Amino acid sequence: MPLKTDPILPAARLDAMRRAGYWSERTVLDYLDRRIAETPERIAIVDHNSMTGERTALSYGELGRRVERIALGLARLGLARGEVLSFQLPNWWQFTALHLAAMRLGAISNPLMPIFRERELDFMLRKVEAKMFVVPRRFRDCDFAAMAEGLRPRLPDLAQVLVVGGEGEASFERLLEPPAADASVLFAERRPASDEVIEILYTSGTTGEPKGVMHTSNTLFSNIAPYAERLGLGHADVVLMASPLAHQTGFLYGLCMPIYLGATAVLQDVWNAERAAALIAGERVTFTMASTPFLADLTAVAERRPEDVRSLRIFLSAGAPIPRSLARRAAEHLGAHVVSAWGMTENGAVTTTLLDDPPEKAFATDGCAQTGMEIRTVGEDGKPLEPDREGRLQCRGASNFVGYLKRPEWYATDAEGWFETGDLARIDADGYVRITGRTKDVIIRGGENIPVVEVEGLIYQHPAVLETAIVAMPDPRLGERACAFVVTRPEAALTLAELNEFLAQHKLSRHYLPERLEVVSAMPRTPSGKIQKFRLRELAQAFGKTGVNG
Secondary structure (H helix, E strand, O other), X not given: OOOOOOOOOOHHHHHHHHHXXXXXXXXXXXXXXXHHHHOOOOEEEEEEOOOOOOEEEEEHHHHHHHHHHHHHHHHHOXXXXXXXXXXXXXXXXXXXXXXXXXXXXXXXXXXXXXXXXXXXXXXXXXHHOOOEEEEEOEEOOXXXXXXXXXXXXXXXXXXXXXXXXXXXXXXXXXXXXXXXXXXXXXXXXXXXXOOOEEEEEEOOOOOOOOOEEEXXXXXXXXXXXXXXXXXXXXXXXXXXXXXXXXXXXHHHHHHXXXXXXXXXXXXXXXXXXXXXXXXXXXXXXXXXXXXXXHHHHHHHHHHHOHHHHOOOOEEEEOOOOXXXXXHHHHHHHHOOEEEEEEEEOOOEEEEEOOOOOOHHHHOOOOOEEOOOEEEEEEOOOOOEOOOOOOEEEEEEEOOOOOOEOOOHHHOOEOOOOOEEEEEEEEEOOOOOEEEEEEHHHOEEEOOEEEOHHHHHHHHHOOOOEEEEEEEEEEEOOOEEEEXXXXXXXXXXXXXXXXXXXXXXXXXXXXXXXXXXXXXXXXXXXXOOOOEOHHHHHHHHHHHHHHXXXX
16 A cells, blocks of 8 residues: 655645756656666666675666566565565665666655664654565674564564565565566556655654655755756766765765766775775775765875875765864865765755865865755744854755655744754855754853864864764753763873863863763764764763763
8 A cells, every 4th residue: 555655745835946947857767767778888886795795887777677677576576656665775786776666666765774673673664664675684793684574573564575685485686587578568657756755764863763754856856966066076977885875875876866977886885994995996986975984084094095095086074064174184185175065864965065165165164055955044033143143054945855754743844944954053154054063962051052063173183082072961050061072093092181281272262171071982873974962962961960070
């Protein structure tokens, strides 16, 4: 039975986006069909599978043939138009093929992060009423096949589990058998319209319950087109994607964008900076996008092996503000443009810096709004703020999503369509934004706000620091104090006194100095690499009972 998605697409928004020309009315199938017809021999995907050790290269023609077979196989198993195909796969070619096969059948793709386990999967699969679920047999020491079968009795809508590398009736590979009939009539009948929901992606869950974000082809490609144009990307580019394809970064810019461009996607399924550098060298990668920790890791390798990254033209970093010192170091050692961006699962990359931006924009902001999107900051009264004043960041425009699955009341926009992002920011007179924190990241010490992101940026400059995050620690007198969590570099040590002496040398106000330092071996992260500050806040709650440290 088709999933009832209830997308929020009022007539006024439909008319406005079409009149402005932001919605192309095309789907990924239009671009795929064009590539198959015009450049069938061009390489579409290069898959480096860490489990098998194999490299698989598929041309657009071969990808198209595999997609057709998979789609027909799924149809034989009963996947109907409007039903949900969930898949929990690493960055393998099968991921891309499954989304394209779902599109051929008019089904809805529900990509799931490989890091999810029974608790998350039970909630997510039940919520989307998944009809079919595709998993790897094993990946990174997890038996996904057994986990999926264990979930089936609790999921009444789940009719079929397919396993990549599986056996018998559960084998994904049996979908690749040659078709017995022509598929053109079926695919024509099932072809989705550009305003239909085709993707449901769960938010990373840095705070609270995951939300099922719904997108259409129009919302997705209204983001991809101006993004590629702004960065000067084309069919000759080679895109490395090490961020999970089940995250919006990977889905938009590692799966959809290469097909839109007719370019090549190189997939890395387990992040390792040494391996990434080798792939850049071997596959002649020109572009990649990932979160800040990936940039830091690759920069460290480039310092030792600059020849491996010579083909790289652009590294776009998003997911968390880039410390200015890291951005400058990365640009120097990678020899590439380091582009900063800000966005969300709900709307893709909303802002980016430009390739020709001066240093004060390139290294100190998160860019300006893409074509088709608008941003603004508002105060506590909801009124727009003057330039350079910190406030709640809102956005609106063509790539904004169309609702949260079965939670229409969570789609928080005002009468003019402004969406509350949950971020705090400053926007300068030129329209460039700098994310200063999350609304829940604010630390109010004795009635004064601490600029968390700015303090974190200074701490990143300390030679002993690899990563840092600052959260609020409760205090009975001042309300809150700042607790700094730090991952140090190998064989380095750091005390609170040493850290604060360093910050004082950089003229940081004493009011902003951290009052507790916790050195940890690793930061808790979402699957996309964002630091889970809510987990750090939970730890800091306990520290607040014992006070500051020295």
